[in-house]
Amino acid sequence: GENVEQHPSTLSVQEGDSAVIKCTYSDSASNYFPWYKQELGKGPQLIIDIRSNVGEKKDQRIAVTLNKTAKHFSLHITETQPEDSAVYFCAASSWGFGNEKLTFGTGTRLTIIP
């Protein structure tokens, strides 16, 4: 089955600087890669996603890159703000193969230092 590894487990960044979180996956059939943000006491919130036919996607301060050959994808947050502090999860799914479930990484606790 799919295995998703996520690094780092914790990340502290000065406000205004950039943060990068990296994930690798094992199943070459995976074709959908979402990123979720989870704040304390809440469910995960989808912040950006990318399909395997796209190499990069950007939404304001957030961007995701995908390298299918190397089987890794990354989340980039620029101009970080205190409200970016949360736990971030990457996930992978092989949609359309009857295996529509998300396999999650272990999470990165991002702390923005004012």
Next chain:
Amino acid sequence: EAGVTQSPTHLIKTRGQQATLRCSPISGHTSVYWYQQALGLGLQFLLWYDEGEERNRGNFPPRFSGRQFPNYSSELNVNALELEDSALYLCASSLALEASSTDTQYFGPGTRLTVL
């Protein structure tokens, strides 16, 4: 538009009892997924229901079961509760397979189950 809703918010049970957790998907969504988020273990896939049928199951014992109703809401049942079942149980919903080109799932706030 209302998001995914779950009830109850918190549930306290004792070992050996049964727990029932409920989920209402986003309007128009027909697929419901259940995940377990235990402390320090990340999110683990439990079950996937689509159009009233169980489509996929994670690596959990049979005492974890569920169902999906005609209105697409869903129920997760955990029988013979064990201490290690204490976790946040998250429900997510997505569009029907034929209506979507991705596995985009939207999560509810979760039910915190504590087994004493």
